[in-house]
Amino acid sequence: MRPEFWHKKWESNQIGFHQPEVNPYLQRHWPDLAIPAQARVLVPLCGKSLDLLWLAGRGHRVLGVELSEKAVEDFFREQQLQPQVSEQGDFKVYRADAIELWCGDFFSLTAADVAGCTALYDRAAVIALPQAMRERYAAHLQGLLPTCRGLLVTLDYDQSQMAGPPFSVDDAEVQRLLGSTWRVEMLEEQDVLGDSWKFVQAGVTRLEERVYRICGE
Numbered sequence: 001m002r003p004e005f006w007h008k009k010w011e012s013n014q015i016g017f018h019q020p021e022v023n024p025y026l027q028r029h030w031p032d033l034a035i036p037a038q039a040r041v042l043v044p045l046c047g048k049s050l051d052l053l054w055l056a057g058r059g060h061r062v063l064g065v066e067l068s069e070k071a072v073e074d075f076f077r078e079q080q081l082q083p084q085v086s087e088q089g090d091f092k093v094y095r096a097d098a099i100e101l102w103c104g105d106f107f108s109l110t111a112a113d114v115a116g117c118t119a120l121y122d123r124a125a126v127i128a129l130p131q132a133m134r135e136r137y138a139a140h141l142q143g144l145l146p147t148c149r150g151l152l153v154t155l156d157y158d159q160s161q162m163a164g165p166p167f168s169v170d171d172a173e174v175q176r177l178l179g180s181t182w183r184v185e186m187l188e189e190q191d192v193l194g195d196s197w198k199f200v201q202a203g204v205t206r207l208e209e210r211v212y213r214i215c216g217e
């Protein structure tokens with residue numbers, strides 16, 4: 001999957017993944033993780049998610065990473081925030097208050113870039129990527145944040161019934177990708193097929209959303 005795929009999605013406003021409200025799993029489960037307010041949270045492949053604001057509202061410093069400059073600029077404009085913009089290595093970094101959005105390729109992010117990040121929030125990031133990229137994503141993420149706590153939200157369906165993205169990432173794959181570095185524990189599983197017309201129309205007959213707690217000591 002090439003960057004152009006995502007740039008086109010943003011340019012043509014085909015962003016069905018974007019949620020008009022803060023993710024309910026985030027609100028339900030984040031407080032139980034007991035992550036200190038001063039923790040810096042990494043949000044890979046963040047889009048213009050309102051979850052960034054929610055995390056900042058809890059006192060966190062938030063570092064989102066997003067390929068699309070349109071997504072990043074839309075985020076700050078829609079939230080009526082005036083970011084300072086600077087260059088940092090391969091990234092253009094937008095900063096306003098506690099939120100920094102790093103515009104560029106997640107795979108170019110270095111451990112120095114995420115220094116101080118001890119928390120992670122992945123919603124629609126790992127499932128946005130095809131198999132080979134998911135392997136790279138998981139390896140890169142664990143290399144960046146060997147010690148962290150956070151949440152991961154996935155989808156699981158029969159991949160032969162619909163092409164991704166979003167891609168199906170079942171429980172066994174989550175454990176295989178992330179379970180060697182982190183403790184990964186399923187917190188919640190929901191049948192969401194009834195809420196997902198795109199999947200129903202494509203002929204998908206089973207769709208489960210799962211929320212995992214991630215913990216790396």
Ligand SMILES: C[S@@+](CC[C@H](N)C(=O)[O-])C[C@H]1O[C@@H](n2cnc3c(N)ncnc32)[C@H](O)[C@@H]1O
Binds near residue numbers: 006018106124128
């Ligand atoms: C499915 S969307 C999810 C966005 C966000 N997490 C949310 O919940 O709304 C995936 C996002 O990842 C971005 N993306 C894809 N590949 C990327 C990469 N290599 N580095 C940074 N961002 C990337 C896309 O532009 C897109 O906005």
